[in-house]
Amino acid sequence: MAVYSDSMLQKIFAKSPTFDLNKRVFGKPVTISGGAISCNERNLKSKGKIAVKAAAEAGVMGLKNYEVNLDLGFDVVAERELREKGFLGMRKTKLVCTIGPACCSLEDLERLAMRGMNVARLNMCHNTREWHRDVIGKIKKLNEEKGFSVSVMIDTEGSLIHVVDHGVPSSLKAEEGSVWVFTAQKFEGSRPFTVQANYQGFSEGIMVGDELVIDGGMARFEVVEKMGDDLHCKCTDPGLFLPRAKLSFWRDGKLSYHGLPTLSTKDWADVDFGISEGVDFIAMSFVNDADSVKDLKNHLFAKSSKSIRVLAKIETLESLQKLEEIVEASDGIMVARGDLGVEVPLEQIPTVQEDITRLCRQMNKPVIIASQLLESMVEYPTPTRAEVADVSEAVRQYADALMLSGESAIGLHGQKALSVLQMASSRMELWSREENRQSSISNHQLGSSLSDCIAEEICSCAVQMANNLGVDAIFVYTKHGEMASLLSCNRPYPPIFAFTSDSDARMALNLQWGVIPILVDLADDMEANISKTIDLMRTNGMVKEGEAVLVVSDLTATRATSTIFQSIQVKIIV
Ligand SMILES: Nc1ncnc2c1ncn2[C@@H]1O[C@H](COP(=O)(O)OP(=O)(O)O)[C@@H](O)[C@H]1O
Ligand SMILES: C=C(OP(=O)(O)O)C(=O)O
Ligand SMILES: [K+]
Ligand SMILES: [Mg+2]
Incomplete structure (x- = not known):
């Protein structure tokens, strides 16, 4: 040539x-x-x-x-990883980074992308839409010009009662017995023993004797007097108010709900901003039921020309009680351990995390484990041993993705934190495989139609076959990504190369365990697609003689009989 x-x-x-x-x-x-x-x-x-x-x-x-x-629409990072580490060395667990002032330059974003960021998360709680637009523009520029494939996620603010951050001082100490005024009235700077809440109606329905908990237990107060809409509260358990500290009210050991909508007016405007910016995912904060997820999905279906995936954040007690319907309604889940820890006792978080992770896998929805994974790295260049253990545990549980928050957004060592996630996940994946600890999931049937059931069976058998034969890679040809995600949920040993002609599906697959999405033009003739992609991979030196590839396809349609053939083939590269 x-x-x-x-x-x-x-x-x-x-x-x-x-x-x-x-x-x-x-x-x-x-x-x-x-x-x-x-x-x-x-x-x-x-x-x-x-x-x-x-x-x-x-x-x-x-x-x-x-x-x-x-040519293949391969992203440069996966390509490099494949060349350096071979098929089995490719990382399966996906990485999400929150973008903030510490990592928003084009150079910083490029470094994060090089180090394996699969999804960039923009938390709409902070900064202006112009700032977010600028970051999204930079990510798209990097994807287009430098061959990365980083998906964009916006995360809604949601309705939550928290302390208004006046900037100075950054944290306040509450001593035992001190009495504080909680008010919704605005003031500038700081006032002694006064805390401003962000929401006018924050004290509605609250009574003398109720307990006010800061950040899930950072400090506790008892409401001793109600003056108009202000609450006078006595500190019963001393502690700190961090910036934007969350307020929750309890009566007789039960949480009082404030009844605010999951998406505020500002959130809906942020959603429309996300649509106009062409983001790939919207993470919805403080989801309490499936209806709010369905409402957002309907809105996106009507308003967005591209298919934007909705991730429900599990961060309230109520959402845990309706977990299954929420998982069912959404395109993926985030275990938002930060706010979840405000409403759920901390010792329950690890088991809740494992339960959610397992349920998501059973229901074939990607799951992200978020918050405080490497919190100490916001300041320090090395993580604590406990943090590395936490990260490794999430990988062992087969979460699809791990997320950095402050570590990348405002931390001093964001790039290094990402490398820690990368190394810890690769290590745990290797160990699980070598020690044969890879667990399969009990037979789960997702779809009710015959064709759905066939696809599920094909994928589960394909993965068993790929593992037993020890093939080097799985290739799947998939229109909307469904077959790729069904393979992923069986957590195979080899990586899954998902060839799709749908760019929305490609960007959505960035969040799925073990899937390397590749954008290609797919023809109706599946055999032609298979030989074309294998040829291209071979020409580019990405598959070598003697390597075995298990090929799964569900696209072959013979127009005469309108039959869809789903097939499993094993190709030995010659
Ligand atoms: N876009 C942004 N602009 C400024 N600061 C940000 C931004 N995103 C995140 N941060 C900072 O990083 C911290 C951690 O991010 P995150 O966990 O997403 O938010 P939060 O602490 O509000 O839950 C935030 O508290 C905030 O200080
Ligand atoms: C990820 C979370 O949400 P946010 O950072 O938006 O509060 C969380 O609460 O853990
Ligand atoms: K948020
Ligand atoms: Mg949260």
Whole structure:
């Protein structure tokens, strides 16, 4: 295969003023062979295709019978990982980073992407929409120009009663017996023994004798007097008010609900912002039931041209009681341990986490474990041993993804924290596999239709077969990502390369355990797709002679009989 130099290509494309060679390939020249032009879709895009066509039509280099072959839409990080570590060395657990002032420059974002960030999370609680828009723009620019594939998630603020952060001083100490005023009235700076709540109606329904708990137990107060809408509270358990400390009220050991909607007016505006920015995921804070998830999904279905996935954050007591219906209604779950720990005793969090993680896997929904994974790294360059153990435990439980919050958003060592997640997850994945601790899930039937059941059985058998045969990789050809996620939920030893022609499905699969999504043009002829992608992988040196690939496909449709064949094949690379 001839590889042409930049100057040759300049000549080829000289006829097309629309084509910018600089945007072409990251160090990889376009290759031309036997009258066929292969180019990389993400670099050439439509302009490039037009240029190639124009060049061929103009008879440049005698290319009369041109054919444009699109290269694999592989992301540069997965590609590098595969080259360096081989199939089995590829990390399965996905990584989410919260973007904040400490990591929002183009260079910082690129470094996070290089270190394996699969999803960038923007917490709409903080900063302005302009700031968030700027970050989203930078991520999309990196994806387009540098070949990354980082998905974007926005996380709603939600309705929560918290202390208004006046900036100074950053934390207040409450001594035992001291009496504090909690008010919704605005004031500037700080006032002695006075705390401003963010929500006007925060004291509605609260009575003298109720208990006020700060951040799930950071400090406790008893309501001793109600003056208008203000509460006078005596500290019964001393502690700290951190910035934006959460307030919860308890009566006779039971939480008092404030009845605020899951999505506030501001949240709906943020959702529309997410739609206009083309984000991939919306994480919904303080979900209490399936209806709020359905409402948001309906809104997105009506308003968004792309398919935006909704993740429900489990962070209230009420959501735990309706867990199954919430998981069912959403496209994925976040175990938001920060706020969950405000309403649920801390000693219950580990078991709750494991239960949610298992349920999500049974119901085939991706699950993210979030908050305080490496909290000490906000300040220190190394994590505590306990933090590494916590991260490893989440990986052992087979969570799909791990998330950094303050560690990346405001921390001094965000890049290093991401590397710690990366190394700890790779290590635990290897151990689970080598020690044969990989657990399968008990037969679960998700779908009710025959075709759903067939797809589930095919995927579960395919994974068993892949593990037993010790194949190097699983290739799946999938339209909306469903087959890829069914394979993922069986947690196979080899990585799952998911070839899809749907870019929304590609970005959504970034959150799924063990899946490497690849954007390709898929033809109706499945055999042609399979041989084309395997050929391309081989040409690029990504699969080698003797390696075995298990191929799962469900796209082959013969129009005459309108049959969909689902098949499992094993291909040995020759
Ligand atoms: N976009 C942002 N702009 C400024 N600060 C941010 C941003 N995102 C996160 N942070 C900071 O990082 C901390 C941790 O992030 P996160 O866990 O998402 O929020 P929270 O602490 O509100 O739950 C926040 O408390 C906030 O100080
Ligand atoms: C992830 C969480 O949500 P947020 O950071 O938005 O409070 C959490 O509470 O753990
Ligand atoms: K939030
Ligand atoms: Mg939260």
